[in-house]
Amino acid sequence: xxxxxxxxxxxxxxxxRGTTHGAGGPPPENIDGTKECFxxxxxxxxxxxxxVISTISMHVDxxxxxHLLSEDNISxxxxxxxxxxxxxxxPSGTINDLHEIVKRMVAGxxxxxxxxxxxxxxREFLEESxxxxxxxxxxxxxxxxxxWQDLGDEIEEWIKASNIALKIxxxxxxxxxxxxxxxxxxxxxxxxxxxxxxxxxxxLEIADAIAIGSRKPEQLFxxxxxxxxxxxxxxxxxxLFSDQFSVSLRNKVITIRRRxxxxxxxxxxxxxxxxxxxxxxxxxxxxxxxxxxxxxxNYLLTACRSRQSLDQVLSSSLSVQMNWIVELLESNxxxxxxxxxxxxxxxxxLMNNGKYIVxxxxxxxLGTLLGDYWIRKRAAKVQQxxxxxxxxxxxxxxxxxKLDSAVSLHPNDLAYSLIDKLxxxxxxxxxxxxxxxxxxxxxxxxxxxxxxxxxxxxxxxxENFIVSFFENVRxxxxxxxxxxxxxxxxxxxxxxxxPESSVYxxxxxxxxxxxxxxxx
Numbered sequence: 001x002x003x004x005x006x007x008x009x010x011x012x013x014x015x016x017r018g019t020t021h022g023a024g025g026p027p028p029e030n031i032d033g034t035k036e037c038f039x040x041x042x043x044x045x046x047x048x049x050x051x052v053i054s055t056i057s058m059h060v061d062x063x064x065x066x067h068l069l070s071e072d073n074i075s076x077x078x079x080x081x082x083x084x085x086x087x088x089x090x091p092s093g094t095i096n097d098l099h100e101i102v103k104r105m106v107a108g109x110x111x112x113x114x115x116x117x118x119x120x121x122x123r124e125f126l127e128e129s130x131x132x133x134x135x136x137x138x139x140x141x142x143x144x145x146x147x148w149q150d151l152g153d154e155i156e157e158w159i160k161a162s163n164i165a166l167k168i169x170x171x172x173x174x175x176x177x178x179x180x181x182x183x184x185x186x187x188x189x190x191x192x193x194x195x196x197x198x199x200x201x202x203x204l205e206i207a208d209a210i211a212i213g214s215r216k217p218e219q220l221f222x223x224x225x226x227x228x229x230x231x232x233x234x235x236x237x238x239x240l241f242s243d244q245f246s247v248s249l250r251n252k253v254i255t256i257r258r259r260x261x262x263x264x265x266x267x268x269x270x271x272x273x274x275x276x277x278x279x280x281x282x283x284x285x286x287x288x289x290x291x292x293x294x295x296x297x298n299y300l301l302t303a304c305r306s307r308q309s310l311d312q313v314l315s316s317s318l319s320v321q322m323n324w325i326v327e328l329l330e331s332n333x334x335x336x337x338x339x340x341x342x343x344x345x346x347x348x349x350l351m352n353n354g355k356y357i358v359x360x361x362x363x364x365x366l367g368t369l370l371g372d373y374w375i376r377k378r379a380a381k382v383q384q385x386x387x388x389x390x391x392x393x394x395x396x397x398x399x400x401x402k403l404d405s406a407v408s409l410h411p412n413d414l415a416y417s418l419i420d421k422l423x424x425x426x427x428x429x430x431x432x433x434x435x436x437x438x439x440x441x442x443x444x445x446x447x448x449x450x451x452x453x454x455x456x457x458x459x460x461x462x463e464n465f466i467v468s469f470f471e472n473v474r475x476x477x478x479x480x481x482x483x484x485x486x487x488x489x490x491x492x493x494x495x496x497x498x499p500e501s502s503v504y505x506x507x508x509x510x511x512x513x514x515x516x517x518x519x520x
Contacts, residue, residue, distance in 0.1 A: 034104050038114065041098040042121050048090050049125050053132050055089040056172070060133055060164055086172040087179060098180050102187075111187050118180065119194035122173060126199060129169060130161070143209040148219060155210065155222045159229045162203050166236045170196050174240055189243035197249065200241070204252050211259040215266040217274060217299065223267065224306045227260040231309070261313035268314065268321060271299070275328045283339040286440035287349035289356045290336065296329050297360040304365035319369040326357065326370075344393035348439055351385035355443050358382060386450065390457075393432060398457060400425045401465040415473045419482050422469060425462075426484045433493045441498040454494050459487050 087095065105114040146154060173195050181188035207226055213219075234253060241249045275296065284290050300322055303310065310318045333353050340346040358378045361367045367375060400421050441447040466483065473482070485493070 034101065034108065038101045038105055038117070041094065041101055042117060044094050045090070045098065046121060046125070048094065049128060052086055052089040052125075053129050056085055056129060056168065057133060059085050060168060063164070063168060064160070084172075084175055085168065086176050095176070095179055099182060102180055103183065106184055106187060111184065115187050115191040115194065119191050122176070122195040123198065126169060126173065126195060130199065133164065143206060143213070148216070151210065152222050154206070155226055158203065158206055159225060162229060162233060165199060165203060166233045166240070170200070170240050190245050193241065193243065193245040197246075200249060201252075204249075204256055208256045208259060211256060211263045215263060215270050217267060217271040220264065220267045221302060223260060223263050224309055227257070227264065227313070228306065228309050230257050230260065264310070264313045265315060268325075272325060272328055275325070275332050278332060280336055280339070283336070284349065286438055287340070287345045287352055288440040289352050289442050290333060292332065293329065293353045293356055296325065297357055300325060301360060301364055301366055304369065307365060307369070322366060322369055323374070329357070344389050345439065347385045347389035347392060348441070351382055351389060351446070352440070352442055354378060354382040354385060355446050359443060386453070390453065393436070394454065394458065397425065397428050397432065398461055400428065401461040403465065403468050418469050418472055421465070422482050429485075429493070433497065436497045437499070439498055447498050451494055451497065455491060458494070459490060462490055463487055
């Protein structure tokens with residue numbers, strides 16, 4: 001091969017002729033020819049970039065469809081077995097020629113320079129691969145300026161890019177380095193580190209920037225996605241960057257995982273503080289389920305899907321953490337119930353929210369965490385609220401219907417007393433039914449239990465009263481004029497209490513926006 005024209009790259013990285021060479025290396029008069037051969041092999045390697053990237057692109061598409069484009073958009077850590085993607089896509093002669101030239105260069109004392117030129121070439125290939133594969137170039141400066149929605153997209157991009165890098169691009173480069181520098185382990189390690197270090201650092205710094213950013217409750221699940229992805233990829237990372245040149249990279253990835261854990265703990269603390277701070281000035285119409293109850297319980301249910309990860313990072317066990325947050329929520333609801341001036345509506349509000357909590361916990365991962373005793377205890381509390389509601393709302397009505405046999409009255413006085421009682425009952429019953437027809441019980445089973453319970457205490461008392469009323473008022477001839485309801489009518493009125501969910505939503509139109517959680 002002609003050696004008369006010096007290669008520009010050679011002049012930059014190699015010393016001039018006359019350098020002392022290692023034993024067994026090519027004589028000085030042949031070194032320029034060896035350098036030219038090396039650079040020709042490098043150029044031949046570059047010429048294959050387009051076809052190699054196309055091959056990699058097909059593997060990436062298969063990998064994404066198989067592993068990343070799942071329901072949760074998180075890697076399921078299934079292994080990539082073909083790490084020879086790049087090697088198989090290159091002409092075998094190109095790699096063999098390059099290896100032979102590398103042996104001569106290293107023997108001639110140009111191992112370090114050889115690594116630099118090779119690394120520069122492959123780094124360009126890696127950057128082009130990242131660009132051609134459609135992986136957005138992540139910029140740490142942009143992270144701090146992004147809205148959370150945009151940052152969520154950035155995290156998805158980071159997850160995809162990290163998986164492709166650690167499962168396809170980096171392992172392929174590792175294999176190629178090992179082939180090119182076969183027999184020179186230190187040179188292979190150094191060259192691989194030089195090729196992949198820049199992109200690896202970029203991925204790690206993006207993860208770090210997101211981890212040390214603001215800690216809002218809604219950010220938990222994206223941070224968990226990153227944390228879980230990193231945990232899955234750390235073994236791959238440590239296996240690839242296991243050499244002496246990559247100690248700082250290995251330390252960095254462990255530090256970032258720790259910071260992500262700190263971020264997750266900080267987010268839970270912010271969730272707790274947000275619950276404490278949430279003090280509505282207006283009551284939820286009809287005593288319905290408070291938006292904060294829906295938000296927190298659905299939040300905890302979603303968090304439980306990452307139970308294993310959360311157990312790794314939380315200071316206390318996940319069950320203790322979840323119990324504490326629910327207790328904070330219950331305390332908040334107790335305080336908010338005081339907004340209602342009607343004690344019955346106050347208890348209905350607590351009953352609704354307590355029932356919602358129990359129903360969300362039952363038959364879920366959260367229920368497994370908190371346990372059956374916890375669920376039974378909360379269910380008993382809901383029953384207590386039911387009793388308090390009934391007493392505060394209906395005890396006066398039931399009291400009116402009571403017949404006091406110990407009091408002896410003249411028949412006419414007794415008749416007029418019963419007439420007054422019935423008038424009072426009719427007025428109070430109408431008022432309660434009118435008022436509670438706009439109250440809400442979200443759970444169909446609970447709604448039916450309350451109606452049945454009211455029927456059991458009210459209908460027998462009303463029937464007994466009407467029998468006595470007939471017996472005592474008949475003498476003055478006014479009994480029919482005062483009886484407004486039969487027992488069937490009472491039952492119909494009770495069944496109209498507490499509208500169905502669809503009716504309740506229509507009732508609230510223009511009063512509150514149900515899509516607004518009031519808690520974000």
